[in-house]
Amino acid sequence: MLSGPSGVGKGSVVAELRRRHPEVWVSVSVTTRSPRPGEIDGVQYHFVDAAEFDRMARAGELLEQASYAQNCYGTPRRPVEQRLAAGLPALLEIDLQGARQVRAALPDARLVFLTPPSWPELVRRLTDRGTEDDERVRRRLEHARAELAAEPEFDRAIVNDTVGQAAERLVALMLI
Numbered sequence: 001m002l003s004g005p006s007g008v009g010k011g012s013v014v015a016e017l018r019r020r021h022p023e024v025w026v027s028v029s030v031t032t033r034s035p036r037p038g039e040i041d042g043v044q045y046h047f048v049d050a051a052e053f054d055r056m057a058r059a060g061e062l063l064e065q066a067s068y069a070q071n072c073y074g075t076p077r078r079p080v081e082q083r084l085a086a087g088l089p090a091l092l093e094i095d096l097q098g099a100r101q102v103r104a105a106l107p108d109a110r111l112v113f114l115t116p117p118s119w120p121e122l123v124r125r126l127t128d129r130g131t132e133d134d135e136r137v138r139r140r141l142e143h144a145r146a147e148l149a150a151e152p153e154f155d156r157a158i159v160n161d162t163v164g165q166a167a168e169r170l171v172a173l174m175l176i
Contacts, residue, residue, distance in 0.1 A: 004114030005144035
């Protein structure tokens, strides 16, 4: 399982991992946020409305769920449990709140924390996205400070200095 603050590059690392290692299975999360340019439903996320997300949560269909930046995110339970039952690894890209829920639900899960090379670099990545206004970026940065303080809760940490190196480090941890 991969977690880290917003803007650290989780999505980029997972996309690069998929490109380099298509044999690695990556869970596709459900979200209520709108797709970003280039995102495809069922590939990066399953995009649903709030009513469908609430239905899935009430029905116990989500392994973990979290709200972040006024959107909801969750991991569909069934595909992950099927992979694990077959003895195969499953990679989840989730936030800190979700990581804590997965740790509670699956105590043997290996939790990996993705960190930025520095705080100024994280600020640059979030502001250079150009997808959010200044207030939303400010809130994400406040939240990121708290998330970075949670790194000791994780089994391993990877610094995302370059996307390719971070993806290779993550694959190596999955094979241990």
